[in-house]
Amino acid sequence: MAKKNRIYYLTKFEQFDQQPLGLIASWNWPAFFCGGVWAIYRKMYGWFFAFWGIATVSSVLEKAGSPGIGALVFFGPWIAFTVYANSLYHGRVKKKIAMAQLSIKDTPKLLEYLKYKGGVHTWVIWVFGLLPIIGILAAIIIPMLQPVPTPHSSSSKNPITRQSQSASSPSYESEGWTQESTGSTEVGPWLDYSPPGTRFCRYADRTIYRVYPPGVKPDAEKANPFCVGDSTLRFRGQTTVSEKGPTS
Structure with a gap:
């Protein structure tokens, strides 16, 4: 598990361990705001691709003329994932630890393995954090690099303008x-x-x-x-x- 927010997740996991097996509702704000990005940050790859698939289906439904159903397909799983994100993460961590304990008996090596296999993808923060900044800079810089059309060039490329100008005034x-x-x-x-x-x-x-x-x-x-x-x-x-x- 990552050092950051360790106390938060350890507290949640202790609460989950004291309750019966199964999904336990517990709101997770990072999962709410980031969705699939939070999943891949926590190395929950299956849920990341599930979000991708849901977004694709939602987009297809919207283009097919069913925006309401598309929104329901998109936001329904998103809210459900937010509610059970902590429980899903808890299950993933416990599974990783149990599988590692079956093959690694030496405690120091076990801890080193879990540190390597667990944790988070810090690159996700940089990639998805820089994308909006790159988009804003591109929106500012690209128009500045494009040549400003002159009235002459604009009229020469516009067929409607050419035809209108070429039509001489009738008598x-x-x-x-x-x-x-x-x-x-x-x-x-x-x-x-x-x-x-x-x-x-x-x-x-x-x-x-x-x-x-x-x-x-x-x-x-x-x-x-x-x-x-x-x-x-x-x-x-x-x-x-x-x-x-x-x-x-």
Whole structure:
């Protein structure tokens, strides 16, 4: 057993030895906060992999559309393990001692063997303690190392932006344009969900129409020349529509 917290566990083990065999409830805060990490720290490898398997099953259930069942599968065993962690650890220690006593009769050698086989994995503290720190540093440093895109490079890599910029402003005589009513008089961000190059105009009754460049929506109705000529493009995510337009 590890030197650290020795008095705590010896006291618990003495209490367990005075009670009938079997699992005995006794809350363990380190096991509650660390779960499988506490198990591998105490060299309880089977319980560590059990936590791993439970987490995997829980994740599969959540992705399958059953987050409630997944949470129950995850937290149920976690709480149960926390309640019986001291008793499970007590059983492991007693088993190790009993097996060692069968093969080693010399007391000094027995104590040396138990010291080697028992104890804890101190590396677990370093590994799992440094992981959050490494994650935080990576989240800070990686964005700083990435090149800042210029407006020119951003627009050249964005196909939607390229198509929007390449669509020249149409005139009243432009051919091949089609239109489609939005059925609304309100301007909002929902207008941004339109094909690249889409323009907008407003009729006299204030209904907003989408105006499509040639080939974008050939099956839509032919655009009104006045609607095409007075149409406007989106601007930085906000849609501006012309107050002009045909009278009907």
